[in-house]
Amino acid sequence: MSDITDLRAEIRSFVAAELAQQNFAPHCDSWLIGFDPDFSARLGARGLIGLMLPKEFGGRGLGVNERLVVSEELLAAGAPVAAHWFAERQFAPSVLRHGTDAQQQEWLPRVTAGNAWISIGLSEADAGSDLAAIRTRADKVDGGWAITGAKLWSSGAHTAHAIVVLARTGGERHDGLTQFIVRLPNPAVHIRPIPLISGEHHFNEVAFDSSFVPDGDVLGPIGNGWNQAMQELAFERAGPERYLSTLPMLQALLPGLGHSSPTAADLGRCIAEITSFRTINQRVAEQLSAGATASIEIPLLKSLGTSFEQGTVQLALDLVADASRAFPPSDQALALLREAQFQSPGFTIRGGTNEVLRGIISKGLSR
Amino acid sequence: MSQLDWSLTEERLALAKTVLDMSAALDDQLQLALDESGMSWIGIEESEGGSGGDDADLAIAIRALAGQARNASLAETAFVSAWALRQCGHSEASRHIAPAFSTANDLQAVEREGRWWVSGTARQVPATSAAQLALLPIALGDSWHLALLPISSAEIEEEDNLAGEIRTTLRFNSAPAELMLELPAHLNWIDLHARLGLARAIQISGALLAVRDLTVSYARTREQFGKPIAEQQAVAHMLASVAEQALLAEAAVATAISTPGLWNNAIAKSVTSRAARSAAATAHQVHGAMGMSEEYPLGALTTRLWSWAEEGGRAEAWENWIGRRFMEQDQPQLWESIVNPPESRHQ
Structure with a gap:
């Protein structure tokens, strides 16, 4: 327990120093939109990325609860963690589990140093919620594979060192899918930005036209891609970024609120729910770490947490409009609200829509 | 699962x-x-x-x-x-004691001839059929006390909640207390109320698991349009919603059990009370008319959920308490208050 307390103090002191030096301003959804390679590098240099990875790769060989502490502190502070987030969250566990020695030697030290920026290539134009419908294919060629097709909504592909592509190497639906580490930038890969309603650029279309990938960059066994992608999705869906994305906004709106604010109860409800989500998250992380699939609990947590996040935007609008305010919200707070409102439709979509998750839950319950 | x-x-x-x-x-x-x-x-x-x-x-x-x-x-x-x-450093391992810890009490005590005499009304007192004694919180000066009195010394008006559980009004007219115990200085009436709240929260979490399983089982066996209604997407999503609320309630209770205290009790009662409302409504909708039948087991659970959600402090009351306790801090920090609650009063 004291290890956890020490670690929390460590990450907090890092964040406080970064804030004091004005190295970053807090953002909502900072794990998706807060791209800052220097921040990631400084975090990595302090040994605060990939805590669960073995020491030989620069990790600390710690458990899930330690990793959770660091993740939740960074998200709550709105720190710019997007550069290394996907690499640490799902790429590193996958490489550790399925990668070759050479892949582990190459990528894992880079992950812990905060110098592996990875994009995840799953969705396609005709394969969103129905991921097994993907059509991007990889054909065997001399010394490697030629990938043809296009991935959609790939976060950060325009800045990434590599995109992990799920492509068809045979079979149908869930069978015959394989994961490839496609290095970027790459003259054979065409990346087109998809500007969002906020005008910002995070998502991309990534097109492959017989793009060559050497055999050494195949991740895991041929045909095992679906299983690997699902394992990664478990990590993706089960984190505090599913209920803490808007916390910096709520915090920024607090100064000036009257003590008799009618929204006090709403804040109380927020605190109560986040506290409960944290408990679920800890248990789910422990289950995942123990090798269990937590196949119902994870979608339950994500569905609950992201619906909550969406609700906080309405609460924020109420906090702004609170007539008992001593003074109006800061410009920074209003900017965070604007940011959160633009991002909010995505909360319940990314990583699997809540409707898809509820289908998974219902099937699991009926088993 | x-x-x-x-x-x-x-x-x-x-x-x-x-x-x-x-x-x-x-x-x-x-x-x-x-x-x-x-x-x-x-x-x-x-x-x-x-x-x-x-x-x-x-x-x-x-x-x-x-x-x-x-x-x-x-x-x-x-x-x-x-x-x-x-x-209060006291234990009682042979007689049952009913806690009169609802918000609607109006009780006083006076000391006379070396004894304490209690007058006033305790409302919504549970467990009076099993119990021989009632435990009554009474403010004396700056501190809170617990008076232990035989239920038979009160004028008794038996009522029940929606589930038929006994909730009695006890009227005392200068009845002698068997014991008058002083609560430690760090505890007062709200702690007693919150403990009752946690008890109801635990009950809600148990009933919600049963409601979840009953509802899933019904939806799998009840066929309409040629297939189990669980296979209708709208119904499947309702099952997921009930499961979400059951999990949330369980987590809130688990938090309060593993880290006891006023703050987490308040959280447990507010979260479970909302979960109870939501899941009871959804479960009834999945069951259609069948859920309304007295012979079918759903109603015995949902009437309890409805009652327990209101007893021991309803969701809004505890949310308000948490929110005000949070905001009365100097420069309240949301995340810090979640990780290290401002109210660390341990029970």
């Missing part, structure tokens, strides 16, 4: 199984079985005539009973009254 749980040890699983077996008995026999097996005295030290064990053990038994929709006073007597007495 694997259960999210605070620590389901072999012993606790066996405990839950024993309670489930007992709950097949009739109401009065169930109470007797709980007493004779020592279940009623969990949480009281063996050296003081109790059965030993802790809050988590009790919670397992209370949850199992709630899931069976049985009227037994374990939540009120063992979890609430015995706990309150323990705070």
Whole structure:
């Protein structure tokens, strides 16, 4: 327990120093939109990325609860963690589990140093919620594979060192899918930005036209891609970024609120729910770490947490409009609200829509 | 489905199984079985005539009973009254004590001839059929006290909640207290109320698991349009919604059991009360008319959920308490208050 307390103090002191030096301003959804390679590098240099990875790769060989502490502190502070987030969250566990020695030697030290920026290539134009419908294919060629097709909504592909592509190497639906580490930038890969309603650029279309990938960059066994992608999705869906994305906004709106604010109860409800989500998250992380699939609990947590996040935007609008305010919200707070409102439709979509998750839950319950 | 749980040890699983077996008995026999097996005295030290064990053990038994929709006073007597007495350094391992910890009391006490005499009204007192004594919180000067009185010394007006659980009004007219115990300075009326709230939260979490399983089972077997209604996407999503609320309630209770205190009790009661409302409504909608039938087991659970959601402090009341406690801090920090609550009063 004291290890956890020490670690929390460590990450907090890092964040406080970064804030004091004005190295970053807090953002909502900072794990998706807060791209800052220097921040990631400084975090990595302090040994605060990939805590669960073995020491030989620069990790600390710690458990899930330690990793959770660091993740939740960074998200709550709105720190710019997007550069290394996907690499640490799902790429590193996958490489550790399925990668070759050479892949582990190459990528894992880079992950812990905060110098592996990875994009995840799953969705396609005709394969969103129905991921097994993907059509991007990889054909065997001399010394490697030629990938043809296009991935959609790939976060950060325009800045990434590599995109992990799920492509068809045979079979149908869930069978015959394989994961490839496609290095970027790459003259054979065409990346087109998809500007969002906020005008910002995070998502991309990534097109492959017989793009060559050497055999050494195949991740895991041929045909095992679906299983690997699902394992990664478990990590993706089960984190505090599913209920803490808007916390910096709520915090920024607090100064000036009257003590008799009618929204006090709403804040109380927020605190109560986040506290409960944290408990679920800890248990789910422990289950995942123990090798269990937590196949119902994870979608339950994500569905609950992201619906909550969406609700906080309405609460924020109420906090702004609170007539008992001593003074109006800061410009920074209003900017965070604007940011959160633009991002909010995505909360319940990314990583699997809540409707898809509820289908998974219902099937699991009926088993 | 694997259960999210605070620590389901072999012993606790066996405990839950024993309670489930007992709950097949009739109401009065169930109470007797709980007493004779020592279940009623969990949480009281063996050296003081109790059965030993802790809050988590009790919670397992209370949850199992709630899931069976049985009227037994374990939540009120063992979890609430015995706990309150323990705070005052007192234990009682042979008589049942009903906690009068609702918000609607109006009680006073005066000292005369070396005894305390209690007057006034205690409302919504649970467990008065099983209990011989009532435990009444009374403010004396700056400190809170607990008066222990025979229920028979009151004028009794029996009422019940939606589930038919007894909730009595006790009127005392200068009745002599058997004991007058002073609560430690760090505890007051709100702590007693919150403990009752946590007891109801545990019951809600147990009933919600049962409602979830019943609703899933109904939707899988009930066929319309040529297939089980669970296969209709709209219904499937309702099942998921019930499961979400059951998990959320369980997590809130687990938090309060593993890290006890006023703050987490308030969280547990507010979260479970909302979960109860939401899941009860959804479960009834899935069941259609069948859920309205007295013969079908859903109603015994949902009427309890409705009642328990309001008893021991409703969701809005505790949310308001948490929110105000949070905001009265100098420069309140949301995340810090979640990780290290401003109200660390330990129970």
